Amino acid sequence: MAVLRFNFGTMGSGKSTLALQIHHNLANRQLFGLLLTTLDREGRQVTSRLGVAAPAVEVTPDLDLYALAASKWPIHYIVCDEAQFYTPEQCDQLARVVDDLEVDVFAFGLLTDFRGQLFTGTQRLLELADEHIPLQVEARCWCGARATHNARVVNGVVVYIGETVVVGDTSDHDQPLFGDNVRYELLCRHHFRVGELGN
Structure with a gap:
């Protein structure tokens, strides 16, 4: 079946x-x-x-x-x-x-x-x-806790509003190619909520 x-x-x-x-x-x-x-x-x-x-x-x-x-x-x-x-x-x-x-x-x-x-x-x-x-592979937040959220980072700041689908990179770039620098970062629930990237 x-x-x-x-x-x-x-x-x-x-x-x-x-x-x-x-x-x-x-x-x-x-x-x-x-x-x-x-x-x-x-x-x-x-x-x-x-x-x-x-x-x-x-x-x-x-x-x-x-x-x-x-x-x-x-x-x-x-x-x-x-x-x-x-x-x-x-x-x-x-x-x-x-x-x-x-x-x-x-x-x-x-x-x-x-x-x-x-x-x-x-x-x-x-x-x-x-x-x-x-999936059993646990990704980690920068603090070491289990990552539970895929945060969108625009120009270095965690954002919570915008289009649902925005293709970005998963690493920082020194120079954005077109307008805003958009990337995604894994965060635990706490750091997602407060928007802290650990920089």
């Missing part, structure tokens, strides 16, 4: 690395599947900060994931990276892939956005998934 698994964690918890590992392992067993991503920092591929990558199907908001899976039939699995950015309708389509096509779906994503609120894709996956799996 096929299963929809939602694997979640903060930035730096190994989501993309595990997605690539699952895709690699299944493909090496002569199973055919799809690797999907959206808004990856490198474009139409899944990349890990460890330096591994693989080509992937770019998920745009208008892509029907059930129709995609049906068009590739027979397939054995779908691995979905950055699933927090999928629309609720696309999450419903993934559940239908599991139920109607009996294809395993491995979804990976963040729980909360820079405001500490659930992404819409995450919320729907939590509602639909057969299994919810927190």
